Amino acid sequence: MYHDLIIVGGGSCGIVSAIKAKDLNIDVAIIDSSDRVGKKLLITGNGRCNLTNEKLSLSRFHSDNNNFFKDIINTYDLEYTLNFFKSIGIYTCTLDSGKIYPLSLQASSVLDILRMNLSERNIPTYMNEKVLNIINPKKGYFEIITSSTAYTCKKVLLCTGGKSYTRTGSDGSGHKLAKNFGHRLINLTPGIVQLKLNYDRLKAISGVKFESSCNIEVNGEIKKQEFGEILFTDYGISGPPILQLSRIASKGILNKSSIFIHVNLLNSDYDHIVDFFETHFAVFSYRSISDNLVGIINKKLIPIILKECGITDIHMPTYSLEYEYRFKLYKLLCDWKFQVIDTNSFENAQVTIGGIDTTEVNPITLESKLTPGLYFGGEILDVDGDCGGFNLQWCWSSSSAAVNAIYNVLKD
Structure with missing residues (x-):
């Protein structure tokens, strides 16, 4: 099975990345080990889905490499994010000291609309597929081996998240895939816990x-x-x-x-x-x-x-x-x-502190400096935000950075 871009991980970052990629006419698909995409989104914001925060600033994000996220957050900022949500049918309201939620105050409605957008664009989602390995057999192509089949693509976007809320499928498997390409890992520890x-x-x-x-x-x-x-x-x-x-x-x-x-x-x-x-x-x-x-x-x-x-x-x-x-x-x-x-454990944590060492990742494109064509988005990286919608904002911003970079390469 071939696609130009395969996104590994069907969480918040993976879904939005796929929607944005398809809107740029990229042949894209999602692979995920769960039976449905986006399950973790249902428990965000106490079930209300705190999408982002009107008090967005660089001081609300953290990394061992604190300059890494600066350009991405400044480029794909609050206005950019809210315009994107409006374009796909998600309207927002601001409550609780700047926290931004869907008008419905229901995380389930956000997930419903994201799934609608995947369906409307006919984006393939290969579910119950555990990615066992990713190899780069020849320049310009990747082979993704899962528990049941193999896929080929030009670009891979790893959006597998961290280890928080493990019951939703966040098991740190994406970090192992990245380590197979030589990437270092900043020690993982529970955050917002x-x-x-x-x-x-x-x-x-x-x-x-x-x-x-x-x-x-x-x-x-x-x-x-x-x-x-x-x-x-x-x-x-x-x-x-x-x-x-x-x-x-x-x-x-x-x-x-x-x-x-x-x-x-x-x-x-x-x-x-x-x-x-x-x-x-x-x-x-x-x-x-x-x-x-x-x-x-x-x-x-x-x-x-x-x-x-x-x-x-x-x-x-x-x-x-x-x-x-x-x-x-x-x-x-x-x-x-x-x-x-x-x-408390990762099972109770809202976010993972640590992740892929960002000194080995391009801070503009989120492409691996070690393996061209391999990209990262969201919580898999050593970037975490404060409580209040900032971690989801990193998902939205990083997905835009990675997808736009992939588009600029594929179109040439």
């Missing part, structure tokens, strides 16, 4: 949610701060701020660094907390110390926090609480420190 903590009272506070600011500390240095809803779990900590900080944690774990999360329960500075509680405790000094925290912090946290401060009798009247323990309490309320020991 929950964190595991070394804390023996997690079960007691599991399920507690609150709005708070939090910092991440690596080897004694505060690296970044985020704010939002935080959730304690039986294994550790989660919530949007934690997911945004998790990249730093993942990289730190990979480097065997000392990592801590600092939680400011009241999202207030120390002096304000002292002033507030000294006044509050003076007015209600006859109440127990635990009763004096009711209505200020979550009730499940009260006995845990007091014990953390060394206050063993949580029912003692507040007037009898010694100065030393009051100020331990104030300090903990604005800086509750937890040791991070790991992240």
Whole structure:
């Protein structure tokens, strides 16, 4: 079976690449190991499909080679992306601090429309085909060997993704195919993922949610701060701020660094907390110390926090609480420190950190510098974005860069 271009991987990047290629009159096909294309898209944005973000900037993308994605993101930017979606029948709205979604707020509708576009263009999709190997037997041609047949093509675009959400078929197999051509791999680690903590009272506070600011500390240095809803779990900590900080944690774990999360329960500075509680405790000094925290912090946290401060009798009247323990309490309320020991697995991660070393890939065309005719798109590369639609934006932008480059070669 022959096609000018074969895309290995029928996820978001692969589907959009195929649509764009066909619109440029490229003879294109998709090969995928799943039974249907695009399954992973259904779980993006909590089922609403966070397509991109109006606050698109280079600072929201990361790589060991941080200059790599600059030209692609700047060229295939937000306006370019939204115009493309409009051209294929996907209309958008902006919610939640700049996050852009389909008007339907349904990931399933985005996938339906993408599949419609494949069908309308009669793009072949070879499903349940596990790619076992890709060889370059003679200059200008590739042979793709699958579990059931062999395909021949002039150009290969690897869009197999990373290892996140493994149940959707992301198993890292594309990285192995790239390594067969001599490509190096930047170590893979989970990104946009929950964190595991070394804390023996997690079960007691599991399920507690609150709005708070939090910092991440690596080897004694505060690296970044985020704010939002935080959730304690039986294994550790989660919530949007934690997911945004998790990249730093993942990289730190990979480097065997000392990592801590600092939680400011009241999202207030120390002096304000002292002033507030000294006044509050003076007015209600006859109440127990635990009763004096009711209505200020979550009730499940009260006995845990007091014990953390060394206050063993949580029912003692507040007037009898010694100065030393009051100020331990104030300090903990604005800086509750937890040791991070790991992240959750790739099964729970929204993105893969690491991937194909981008120093071996052309930053304009996404063509391999080692094997002409081999191209890459999306999460398979060592590029990842922040939570909020930035990883899908990398899919859309990289697909455009690769397909346009392939077109410019094939047309000559």
